[in-house]
Each structure stands twice: as structure tokens, then as C-alpha cells.
Amino acid sequence: MTEQLYFDDPLTLEFTAQVTESRPLNKGRYGLILPRTYFYPTSGGQEHDTGFIGEARVLDVYKDNGTIIHVVDRSLTPGDYPARIDRDRRIRAMQHHTGQHILSATFLEVADIESISANINGDSPSTIDLEVGEVAPETMRQAERYANSILFENRAVKSYYVTDADAASIPFRKPPKVSGRIRVVEVDGFDVTPCGGTHCLNTSMVGLIKIIRTERVNQKLRVHFVAGYQALDHFNTYQDISQGAASLLETGVDGIPAVLERKLDQLKAAQTELETLRVGLLAAEAGQLAASAEQLGALRLVTALFRGRLATDLRQLGMKLRDMPGMVALLAAFDEGKLSLVVACAQDSGVNARDLLDKHLAPFNGRGGGDPFLAQGGGTVDNDELDGLFKGTKDDLDVT
Numbered sequence: 548m549t550e551q552l553y554f555d556d557p558l559t560l561e562f563t564a565q566v567t568e569s570r571p572l573n574k575g576r577y578g579l580i581l582p583r584t585y586f587y588p589t590s591g592g593q594e595h596d597t598g599f600i601g602e603a604r605v606l607d608v609y610k611d612n613g614t615i616i617h618v619v620d621r622s623l624t625p626g627d628y629p630a631r632i633d634r635d636r637r638i639r640a641m642q643h644h645t646g647q648h649i650l651s652a653t654f655l656e657v658a659d660i661e662s663i664s665a666n667i668n669g670d671s672p673s674t675i676d677l678e679v680g681e682v683a684p685e686t687m688r689q690a691e692r693y694a695n696s697i698l699f700e701n702r703a704v705k706s707y708y709v710t711d712a713d714a715a716s717i718p719f720r721k722p723p724k725v726s727g728r729i730r731v732v733e734v735d736g737f738d739v740t741p742c743g744g745t746h747c748l749n750t751s752m753v754g755l756i757k758i759i760r761t762e763r764v765n766q767k768l769r770v771h772f773v774a775g776y777q778a779l780d781h782f783n784t785y786q787d788i789s790q791g792a793a794s795l796l797e798t799g800v801d802g803i804p805a806v807l808e809r810k811l812d813q814l815k816a817a818q819t820e821l822e823t824l825r826v827g828l829l830a831a832e833a834g835q836l837a838a839s840a841e842q843l844g845a846l847r848l849v850t851a852l853f854r855g856r857l858a859t860d861l862r863q864l865g866m867k868l869r870d871m872p873g874m875v876a877l878l879a880a881f882d883e884g885k886l887s888l889v890v891a892c893a894q895d896s897g898v899n900a901r902d903l904l905d906k907h908l909a910p911f912n913g914r915g916g917g918d919p920f921l922a923q924g925g926g927t928v929d930n931d932e933l934d935g936l937f938k939g940t941k942d943d944l945d946v947t
């Protein structure tokens with residue numbers, strides 16, 4: 548049974564670790580056993596501490612039947628070593644954990660909504676799962692504001708132990724899950740919860756609580772929030788993004804919405820104009836292709852091979868050629884071994900576009916679909932096979 552010193556003193560982060568045992572674990576790691584420790588093991592929704600014991604890096608800390616295992620990257624011989632807990636990680640966890648108590652109590656106070664579970668992480672947003680699937684945005688804002696007012700009042704956060712008998716008279720927000728000696732965390736005059744985590748000593752240490760988003764998970768509402776240092780990081784990230792965007796748009800941060808709206812309108816107008824021009828260009832190109840057609844009796848045959856051209860372009864060209872009398876057009880595009888083929892046949896040509904497509908794609912294991920007037924498909928082809936692509940076309944048309 549390891550004595551858990553962090554319960555009564557969460558701010559001691561450097562101490563002399565008395566290593567009594569070094570157990571080999573898998574992947575070249577070792578589990579150090581100490582009779583007493585300030586290292587917090589993963590439990591109660593709060594992540595473990597990291598740090599150093601001597602030269603050994605503490606990568607993980609967990610509890611195994613009352614014994615705390617410090618997972619390290621090397622073995623240590625039994626003895627005393629200077630130990631150091633990563634301060635930033637611990638403080639962040641404490642800020643988020645205390646913030647979680649306050650936010651959970653706030654939802655109960657403001658909207659009569661209970662928190663079912665929580666996940667505390669000082670490096671990424673922590674979460675609270677609420678018992679309901681939806682909370683109105685104004686209620687969310689109200690809860691956030693109320694929780695922060697508790698922080699700004701600098702209330703004391705106390706932790707102490709009670710027995711089962713005492714517990715019955717304590718107005719816990721949630722009933723204790725353990726019996727016997729129960730650890731209580733109390734935000735003065737606001738919230739009383741049974742908890743085994745590390746907490747700030749007063750509410751102002753939490754700094755700030757900011758709800759950043761919500762999501763539905765199994766009919767419940769998951770609230771993602773940041774606190775303390777992470778709230779500052781979050782603010783800085785948003786500030787960098789907004790100032791970067793403002794600079795790109797050559798305006799101030801306040802001007803971003805209006806400038807962006809104007810730019811989007813301009814973009815939309817430019818896209819419409821571009822599309823009109825593109826359609827005009829394709830119509831002109833279809834005319835040029837028709838002018839170059841080979842006259843075969845009553846038929847006009849167009850064959851064209853493009854490199855690196857979109858299949859949608861071919862299709863639009865095909866649609867225009869299809870409407871020209873006597874027209875049979877085969878339009879291919881080649882790009883890095885991939886062949887696209889569009890066959891367009893005028894109604895009066897008597898030629899079936901689908902049949903012609905299948906014949907031309909067969910040598911390349913290609914596949915396609917369409918109707919007798921416009922068919923489209925593709926396959927894989929080698930560079931040197933391209934020359935033979937339209938070789939048999941005239942035979943297929945059966946024109947004498």
C-alpha cells in the first residue's frame with residue numbers, strides 16, 4: 548500500500564523518492580515502488596503525472612491494488628533519489644479538475660442538469676458528459692459565466708476525510724462510490740464532492756473556464772472546456788488565427804466578417820463569369836472539332852486525343868457534338884496511364900455510341916456506360932498503345 552502524499556499536499560512537486568523495488572515490465576520499462584509518493588496515478592478521470600526519479604523518466608503512473616507503480620524508462624537500484632514531477636502538466640490537470648467540479652456544480656445550480664462523468668486532461672480540452680442531450684446556447688453561456696464568477700470570488704478549495712457515519716450528513720453533489728474513509732473536496736460554500744484527485748487550493752488558481760464546444764454522444768451532451776493555462780493557450784491560438792486572417796484580408800480583426808462576406812460575393816461572381824466563359828470556349832472548341840471532321844458518306848467522324856484533360860470537359864464537348872447532324876465523335880483524354888473516353892453520336896447517324904464505346908474500351912479492360920447518343924467510360928492504357936486507339940474506328944462504323 549503506497550502512501551499518497553499528493554492528497555494533502557498537491558503543490559509539492561519535488562521530493563526525495565525512496566525506491567524500494569524496480570520491477571521489470573514489458574518493452575524495456577520498469578515499475579518503481581516507493582513507500583510514499585507525490586506522483587499522481589491515473590484515476591477518477593484524471594491523467595497521471597510525469598517527471599523524473601533520479602535519471603529515470605516517469606512515463607506512466609498507475610495504481611495496482613493499492614500499490615502505486617511508477618513506470619520508468621530504466622531500472623534503478625533501491626535507494627534515495629531526487630524526484631521531480633512535471634509542474635506544467637500537474638498544474639494544468641489541477642486547473643481542469645477543479646474547473647470540472649465547479650462547472651458540474653454550476654450546471655446543477657443554473658439548469659438542474661447533472662453531470663454523469665468527466666475526463667480531465669490538462670493538455671487537450673477536458674470533457675463533462677451531461678445527463679441531457681441538449682442545452683440551450685443561452686443556458687450554456689449563463690453556466691459558463693456563473694462558473695467563472697465562482698473563480699473570481701477566490702473561494703477556498705478544501706480537502707478532508709470523513710467516515711461513512713459523517714458522510715450521511717454531508718450534502719454531496721454525488722454520493723461517494725467508496726466506503727470507510729472518504730475523501731471530500733469542498734469548494735467553499737458552493738460544492739461538496741467525494742474525490743481522490745488533485746485540486747487547486749482556491750478557485751482563482753483555476754484562472755478561467757471556457758466552454759469551447761459541445762457534441763451529442765449516446766443521447767448525452769458532451770461539453771468540451773478549457774481552463775487555466777490551457778484557456779490562455781486556446782485564446783492565443785484563436786488570436787493568432789484571427790490576426791493572421793485579418794492581415795491576409797488587409798483589415799483589422801473586427802473587419803474580418805464584412806471583408807470576408809465581400810470577398811465571397813466577389814468569388815461567387817467570378818466563378819459564374821468563369822463558368823460562362825468556359826461554356827463559351829467549349830462551344831467554340833466543339834465547332835472547331837466539327838470543322839475538322841472527316842466526311843464518311845453521310846457521316847462526319849471526329850476523333851481527338853487530349854492529354855491531362857478533365858472527363859467532364861470531354862462530356863460537355865460530346866454533348867455539343869451529339870447535336871450536330873451526321874456526327875460521330877470519339878473524344879479521349881490520357882493522364883498518367885488513365886484513359887477517359889467519350890463517344891457522341893447524332894440521332895441521324897444510326898451509330899450506337901454505347902456499342903462504339905465498348906468496342907474501343909475492350910482492349911484496355913475498360914468499362915463505361917451511357918445511351919446510344921452519349922456514352923462515357925475509362926480504362927488503363929500504356930503510352931505506346933495510345934496511337935492505336937482510333938485505328939479500327941472506321942471499320943467499326945462500317946462505312947463504304
Ligand SMILES: [Zn+2]
Nearest residue numbers: 644732742744
Ligand atoms: Zn476532483
